[in-house]
Amino acid sequence: MIDRESPVPIYYQIEEYIKQLIETEALNPGDAIPSEREFTEQFKVSRMTVRQAITNLVNEGYLFRQKGKGTYVSNQKIEQTLQGLTGFTEDMKKRGLKPGSKILDFKLAPAELSVAKQLYINEHDPVYEIKRIRLADDLPMALEMSYLPANLIKGLTEEIVNNSLYEYIEDNLQLKIDYATQVIESSLSHEDEAKLLQIPKNAPILLIQRQTFLDNGQPFELVKSKYRGDRYKFVVDMKRV
Structure with a gap:
């Protein structure tokens, strides 16, 4: 042995x-x-x-x-590949897990300058601000803050957000989601984040910022997420060039 x-x-x-x-x-x-x-x-x-x-x-x-x-x-980590663009709900369903969300805040607000720049809109234009906990089989996976331009993503409600945002955008609004840019960093959880994610204070987390675009190059979503480091990992296949 x-x-x-x-x-x-x-x-x-x-x-x-x-x-x-x-x-x-x-x-x-x-x-x-x-x-x-x-x-x-x-x-x-x-x-x-x-x-x-x-x-x-x-x-x-x-x-x-x-x-x-x-x-x-521990519960084994959920793997997500970095090759394809899927929403959280779609990704969990593919893995046979029950996706869910707990909305902490949902409001229409004027865009701050930093958000407006990344959404290609004017400062103070209306944006949906959505803060929620993402769940898999009723266990918290991530704390997420999303910003969507209200003049583009029209008619958004909490019910839509609780189901599948990407399905609503493509099926109801007839917009084509094309690609995203994503930045991943490591960090440690603060006390308030730890409580929401049900992890110890200073536990490892993944900070992920994603800017998602339509096929015309217009960004429709800015998401800042904090994923549990003990439940999630990202996998990328690389080919020598």
Whole structure:
């Protein structure tokens, strides 16, 4: 099980062993893993070595700790490829998950200069401002703030936003969504964000800003999202050029 002659560090071998237990469903989300002492006795290694392996898996999102209780298997991360443009609702449905939203704020407001520039509209033009929590199987995935020009995306309601915004834009407004530019950064959650996302304060999150365009080059959406780092990961395929 542990190859002491291998150049691969023992802590890494333990990590791979625990990952295998998770991938083969010997350990499932919510299950407690064996204690550090049990692993120490099983592998005949120091507790520091075991602790390093478990800490690495916590940082990677495979495990999570509950103070005074133990270490448990996390829900596995949802993968999203960066090659295609889909809305959150469409993406969750494709994965067999139930999409949902909890709207925290929905209002019509004059566009601030920074928002107006990215939507190619004039400062103070009306925009829909929508703050919501995005859910997958009733679990919070992201905190999202969206801005849409009201003179372009007409008749928007909370009910439409709670269903599928992209379907409404294409099917009802007969507008063609074409492409988006997206910037992804890493950060740590603040206290208010942590409460809404049901994660610890200072937990890793992904900051994502997306500017989405119609086929005529007009941006119709600016979205600033904060995704849970323990539930989401992005995958990109790259070809040598």
